[in-house]
Amino acid sequence: MTSSEPKTKSSSVTSDDTDRNNRKPPSNFIRHLIEQDLASGKHGGRVQTRFPPEPNGYLHIGHAKSICLNFSLAEDYGGHCNLRFDDTNPAKESQEFVDSIKENISWLGFQWHGEVRYASNYFEPLYQFALELIEAGKAYVCSLSPHQAREHRGTLTEPGIDSPDRDRPVAENRVMFERMRQGEFADGEYSLRAMIDMASPNINMRDPVLYRIRHIEHHQTGNKWCIYPTYDYTHCISDAIENITHSLCTLEFGDHRPLYNWILQSLGLESLRQASDLVDSDIQYVLPEQTEFAKLRINYTMGGKRNLKDMVETGVVQGWDDPRMNTLAGMRRRGYTPESIRNFCEMAGVARNEGVVDISMLEHCIREDLDRKAPRVMCVLNPLKVTLADIEKGQVTQLEMAAHPKNEAMGKRSVPFTREIYIDRNDFEEVPPPGFKRLIPGGEVRLRGAYVVRCNEVLKDEQGKVVELICSVDKDTLGKRPEGRKVKGVIHWVSVSEGLPVSVRLYDRLFDAENPEAKSITDYRDCLNPSSLVELQQCIAEPSVANTATAVGFQFEREGYFCIDQADSMNERLVFNRTITLRDSWGTANK
């Protein structure tokens, strides 16, 4: 995978940037909130956001929504967006994921503010703050095992009961917590808990665990620590340290907001300010506020990280970057452009309603972007040989064709025309259905960019399979209409001798079911689309594809948008991935 820096955008996308700048982003409740806060001067007029992934997997399209939201908001309101790895659970995390996440964000075209942050950067201040909570009588070391703690927690409808260690004296808590850090205890033997309310109707407030013991190496801090802070404890303080103003997260964290606020208020504004990036500044220091929005869900896909991981590990797909995966790595390999994904996220919107976006919206976005950017080229997917009887053997004529029908700036290409060519088998029918306007016996069709031809003879093998067509050429139709008749059909073609043999992978949606993760489906494997990948080895492309290999993608005329698979394209043979088909009113009308 080659990396693409956000700074070095190709010049061909300048018009997109203009479009982007001219387009007013759709209004949503978070923008309203920020505008209100800006108007009231709540955060000293600042907007500071952050994207806080846990490095425990690859980023997918759902993350893209959060990335676009956080980075765009910061940009639009003159603020900054940090990248912060929420790396508090080393058992599940790794450097591999850190690297891929950074790469994906850059590829999307976003630039985080300053250095990459890690929650693990704050382990020491986090520890000191825990000591403060202990001193304030707001946290205690608990000896309950995870199992016992669960029993003490109560249920959704019944209150929990206090830990026997809730009354442990402050001095003892301090010593015990220090001993936890020193590694004197085994995993799970003790934990540090906030002292809130075991009878709270909000289970997150029933003395949540702040620190747990894990004798395990961390990808950033090595073996320096054997106690690790939990998400709830870490996230709010990390936000406070980084002076985040608007801490955006998904809906399921709504129940955690009271805890987020409890921790920050318990520590106090001044104490947090002392640890924050703003400690030496006169900028007004204000506590961050959490706001929740609905996750992005798309039908015919799975969003769960667990399931994505499972697909990779059990070989359902060929890796995190399999072009059928809705990971950013997979979509990139499939041929999705950053602009199309960003536009999609904007189009789908931000709200608190848990909707499911139709995948056709995503498909629309990539078609729209590629229609503008992709040079046109011809490639025959299922070759059928055609001999043009009135063209001389061995003669090669270079026909000049536009690279793009509407954008002359994209230039021209030479397409060799010869006596023997290939057309697609689907473009010929002996017994055509009503409305068919391609080639039929005795009928005429336009060869795209070339002549009108007539099919005079159909050659078959012993099994009755059509193996070759003999056609005549109307030589007075190059660049002009035929005299006295109309020829409606236009088909694509490639020279037999000059064409380039290539492989083409036709990708389709991975699942047949609208929601592969629905409760009614016991195993997502039961609704896999058996033809999500069809590999064609016998395709023939016009030779110019070899010189244009740097293009974002190609349109194979009348077929769809394709990109070169960088991983599998050997020098002697190119492999193309189909990003998306063209819209096809003929195909859909005939189903």
Place this chain on the structure above:
RNA sequence: UGGGGUGUAGCCAAGUGGUAAGGCACAAGGUUUUGAUCCUUGCAUGCGUUGGUUCGAAUCCAGCCACCCCAGCCA
């Protein structure tokens, strides 16, 4: 049956008391040497539901219904 959320067209989504934006999808026309693109037109007498307040309600109030999330020392 505790707590937290959400209900506007097939889907996403604006709307914040003055008479239902926009996009996707779909349908019908037009242009076209891609059955593509592009253009034009159509697509909610009604905003989960029942009442109430008001000259006026998707917007305010009350009740009801449906769906989602929470009992990790995961995030």
